[in-house]
Amino acid sequence: MQMSGAQMVIEALKHEGVDTVFGYPGGAIMNVYDEIYKQNDFQHILTRHEQAAVHAAEGYAKVTGKVGVAMVTSGPGFTNAVTGIADAYMDSIPLVVISGQVPMSLIGTDAFQEIDSVGISRSCTKHNYLVTDAADLPRVLKEAFYLAATGRPGPVHVDIPKDVTAQIAEFDYSRPVEMETYKPTTKGNARQIKKAIDAIAAAKRPLLYLGGGVINANAADEVRAFAKLTGIPAVETFMARGTMGADNPLVISMLGMHGSYAANMAMSETDLIIGLGARFDDRVTGKLSEFAKNADVIHVDIDPASISKLVNAEYPIVGDVKYVVEEMSALAKGKIDAERYAPWLETIEHFNKLHPLGYEEEPGVIKPQWVIERIGQLLGEKANISTDVGQHQMWTAQFYPFSRPRQFISSGGLGTMGFGFPAAMGVKRGDMERVSINVTGDGSILMNIQELMTSVEYKLPVINVILNNHFLGMVRQWQTLFYDKRYSETDLSMQPNWVGLVESFGGVGYNVETKEEFDAALKDAVEKNVVAMINVNVSRFENVLPMVPAGGSLFNMMLEYKDK
Amino acid sequence: MMENERRVVSVILQNEASALSRITDLFSARGYNIESLTVAPIPESKYSRLTIATSGSVRVIEQIIKQLHKLIPVLRVYEHADLVEKEMAMVKFPITENLSDIETLSKAYNGKIVNVGNDMLIAMVADEPKRVSHYLEAVKRFNPKEIVRSGTVALER
Ligand SMILES: Cc1ncc(C[n+]2csc(CCOP(=O)(O)OP(=O)(O)O)c2C)c(N)n1
Numbered sequence: 001m002q003m004s005g006a007q008m009v010i011e012a013l014k015h016e017g018v019d020t021v022f023g024y025p026g027g028a029i030m031n032v033y034d035e036i037y038k039q040n041d042f043q044h045i046l047t048r049h050e051q052a053a054v055h056a057a058e059g060y061a062k063v064t065g066k067v068g069v070a071m072v073t074s075g076p077g078f079t080n081a082v083t084g085i086a087d088a089y090m091d092s093i094p095l096v097v098i099s100g101q102v103p104m105s106l107i108g109t110d111a112f113q114e115i116d117s118v119g120i121s122r123s124c125t126k127h128n129y130l131v132t133d134a135a136d137l138p139r140v141l142k143e144a145f146y147l148a149a150t151g152r153p154g155p156v157h158v159d160i161p162k163d164v165t166a167q168i169a170e171f172d173y174s175r176p177v178e179m180e181t182y183k184p185t186t187k188g189n190a191r192q193i194k195k196a197i198d199a200i201a202a203a204k205r206p207l208l209y210l211g212g213g214v215i216n217a218n219a220a221d222e223v224r225a226f227a228k229l230t231g232i233p234a235v236e237t238f239m240a241r242g243t244m245g246a247d248n249p250l251v252i253s254m255l256g257m258h259g260s261y262a263a264n265m266a267m268s269e270t271d272l273i274i275g276l277g278a279r280f281d282d283r284v285t286g287k288l289s290e291f292a293k294n295a296d297v298i299h300v301d302i303d304p305a306s307i308s309k310l311v312n313a314e315y316p317i318v319g320d321v322k323y324v325v326e327e328m329s330a331l332a333k334g335k336i337d338a339e340r341y342a343p344w345l346e347t348i349e350h351f352n353k354l355h356p357l358g359y360e361e362e363p364g365v366i367k368p369q370w371v372i373e374r375i376g377q378l379l380g381e382k383a384n385i386s387t388d389v390g391q392h393q394m395w396t397a398q399f400y401p402f403s404r405p406r407q408f409i410s411s412g413g414l415g416t417m418g419f420g421f422p423a424a425m426g427v428k429r430g431d432m433e434r435v436s437i438n439v440t441g442d443g444s445i446l447m448n449i450q451e452l453m454t455s456v457e458y459k460l461p462v463i464n465v466i467l468n469n470h471f472l473g474m475v476r477q478w479q480t481l482f483y484d485k486r487y488s489e490t491d492l493s494m495q496p497n498w499v500g501l502v503e504s505f506g507g508v509g510y511n512v513e514t515k516e517e518f519d520a521a522l523k524d525a526v527e528k529n530v531v532a533m534i535n536v537n538v539s540r541f542e543n544v545l546p547m548v549p550a551g552g553s554l555f556n557m558m559l560e561y562k563d564k
Numbered sequence: 565m566m567e568n569e570r571r572v573v574s575v576i577l578q579n580e581a582s583a584l585s586r587i588t589d590l591f592s593a594r595g596y597n598i599e600s601l602t603v604a605p606i607p608e609s610k611y612s613r614l615t616i617a618t619s620g621s622v623r624v625i626e627q628i629i630k631q632l633h634k635l636i637p638v639l640r641v642y643e644h645a646d647l648v649e650k651e652m653a654m655v656k657f658p659i660t661e662n663l664s665d666i667e668t669l670s671k672a673y674n675g676k677i678v679n680v681g682n683d684m685l686i687a688m689v690a691d692e693p694k695r696v697s698h699y700l701e702a703v704k705r706f707n708p709k710e711i712v713r714s715g716t717v718a719l720e721r
Contacts (some may be wrong), residue, residue: 122586123593127636130581147636181578181639305630308623 001172005134005165006031009098012141014041015173018069020060020429021045022053026073027113028100031165045429045458048450050077052422054084055448058093059426062409063384065218067094067148068426074100075113078159079120083416086124088155090413091239092216094148095155096141097121103163104132117159126154134167139175146177151184152303153216184302188319188327196274196298196315197331203272203296205344206232209255212239212412213277213301219322220405223276224248226329231338233348235263237278239412242402252348253357256284257548258394261355261557264548266348267292268555275299277321280310281413290553300324355546355559357398366515368392368467368538372399374515375437375465378522383435384409384427386462388420388444391473394544396439418447424462425455435463435526442468442492445533452505455531463525463532469540470495477543481561498535507531568619570599572644572718573629575614578637579605586635587614596620596628600651600693600715611639617693617716646721651693652714653700659683661706673699684709 003011009032013021021044025033036044047053050072057068068088072081078099088095101107102114118130127147129140137160144156200206214223220243227234227250234244235255244251255263267273273295278284285291288310299306299313300321307316317324359369372395375383385400386409387393393410402408409427411419424438445466455462469476472490479487499509508530510521518536525532546557577583584603591598599617606613618628625643632641657666659682666687667677673696675689689699693716700711 118582119585122582122589128582179636182636303634305627305634309627 001170002168003171004031005137005160005167005169006035008134008137008169008171009141009160009165010035010039010041011171012138012173013069016067016145018042018067021069021071022047022056022060022426023071024050024053024073024077026077026100028074028102028162029071029077029098029165030100031162032071032098032100032160045454045460047422047454049448050080051083051418052448052451052454054081054088054095054097055416055419055422056426056429057095057097058084058088058091058419059386059409059423060430061093061095061426062423063406063427064430065406066430067096067145069096069098071098072100073113074102074117075115078115078117082120082124085121085155085157087411087414087416087419089124089126091212091411092153093155094153096144096148097155097157099157099159100165101130101159101161104161105163107161118157121157124155125157126152128157128159130159131164132161134164134169137164137169138171138173142173142175142177143179147182151182152213185304185318186302186320186323188300188317188324190327192315192317193324193327194331196317197328197335199272199296199298199315200230200232200274200332201336204340205270205347206272206274206341207266207270208232208234209237209267209273209275209278210234210240210243211237211276211278213279214240214243214321215277215405217277217302217321218405219277219320219325222322222325222329226325226332229329230332230336231341231345232274233266233345235259235266237281237284238397238410240278241397241408242405245403246401247403252352254397255554256281257286257550258398258544258546259548260357260398261546261559262348262351264546264554264557265351269347270295273297275301275313276325277301279306282310285310286548286552286554290555359542362539365539366512366518366536368469368542369395369399370515371465371467371518371536371538372396372439374518375439375522376401378519379435379437379526381407383437384424384431386410386420386424386427386436386438388438388440388447389415389417389474390441390444391469391477391542391544392439392441392467394474395467417444420444421448421462421464422451424464425451425460428460428462436461438462438464440464440466441473442466442470442495443472449501452502452507452531456506461529461531463522463534466498466533466535467538468495468535469538469542471540473542474544480541480543481547481558482549498533502531502533505531507533509533510535512536568621569625570617570619571625572615572617572647572649572716573632574642574644574718575616575632575638576606576611576640577614577635578639579610579612580637583612583637584614586637587616587632590631590635594627594631596624600713602715602717615715615717642720644718644720647718648721649692649716649718650690651696651716652688652690653696654678654686654688654712655700655703655708656684656686656710657703657706657708659685666703666706669699669702675699
């Protein structure tokens, strides 16, 4: 069928089953927006900033497991979107981002709102395209969705010049994707898998090290089954929170810079790491030369470049975690004797008792950790929890009882302040049944506060819980610990009227000073089911502990810090 | 910590506008070293062949190969073990220099004089990169005015 490039974009989105597009219009993308106006197949959500559109698409993608879609115009529209794209790239989130570009005849002339978008996005996308002929659009868009979702997922950027959106060409979406150069390996090598099982059977202190790849691969069930079958304990990375389920007796909480004592000690004492969809990030390993010194490594990952990048893997297995773990379970039956690891589990139990995750209550003040625990008690499984970036983010990862994968949505790799609120909006859109909470800081929330309008307009209620310490808390913590308390530019004593702010957009606000007020506010916000902001004044100088100072060894944790 | 090794890798990649910049961006973004890079289309195909000479520790080289492979337009990456490697160089000399000496020397490096003008002459050699360097060292005494090297190309034996 003959149609315009702009129509092709709409048709392609329909064929891909897209129900939501987050975006912001402008000159170069107007032809496409004109077609959006004429259709009812998907909803377009007008965020109030392009960065927010991409974060919302990320939240949507993370909670649903589908590809998120964002659309922006050329120049500033695109540059605003870059932070979101980079964020998605670092966390392997499947996105298709479509941007307008100046007409072909103007490309390279420094035209109004021209920027070399594909040049910019090259380093933060899985792949990108500048479409120079409308006839290529069906193939390109189909490839874009395919690339975003398969292999190691990631954002794909499609840049379309304005005249190409007007150009008429043949649209045929039925041709299967044929990419000679892209063939991700999904089935792990059978011999390697067998060797890995032999290594596990011979190990005394094996440890499952679970990363975000397990969630991306939808392999949490398989991983839980494998752990149960073999009795091997597991640590989760920040990105993998929820994989095992908080009440699973085999999970030893999170590891890494702000991981628990038990998790970090288990990693330091293990003799066999079974890395699944994890990439040995520097926030996890601490000082590499002292990381898990006595351990061999089995490393399962869909991305061959992740394997042995930082830590050498004796048993590299390239493949889809879901498939590989299924194979591992089949081989492990009757072969791996869980009894063998009983002393190891006792050791871990001992670590757990020695320094459990915790905090000190103080009369008259609300501890931020308490707020997280309380949300967990009141909402538990019924909420999806997004966060911004800072101390509140780490406390959420430490103290929320995540019971399922895709429940925790946060910016891991890039650590983007301003992520939480728009992402939580996308999460709500993707899962209308559950409450969408954004745990945020008084710094972070102001980085995308304009989304209050979007959230109200589209009835995508998010409950923003501000753990308000009147500081850029995480930076303040580093200043306390490593810069002699020189609090350079981290004091946020100057505060807006939070309640007035959210009310002016049509939402509800609460100022909370006591625990009872917090309970009441949360209940009220959930019941009202509108956009809310709960401003909780928490203790100002609380630190996230334990902490492995950057570049320190994992087993050398700062366990407490007494402020004198 | 680890010894740096020199390696030559060949990359077969799709002929498309931005393919080459994807490769060079990869090297700059990840801090890999490029010693030389040559590229030309493979006749009668939609692919180009790139020859990259690089150096790094074993782990870095391994990463380079994997990361190259990860680029979507890349079809194949060859890490050469046993290869024939050649590089070309052209040198411009003043006409006043000793023509026959230059000619003899160039011959020894699989080359010759390819152009003689009113006030300059150009010699060309094609040899292993290391030998090309020797040649360029040796011709210094003929006061070369301009030197251009092609970068290495290689084929597995
Ligand atoms: C866009 C961006 N700018 C700067 C930083 C550096 N940074 C990391 S945490 C942090 C402080 C966050 O403060 P707040 O949102 O109040 O959270 P808190 O740590 O107090 O919980 C800053 C500035 C960042 N991660 N992202």
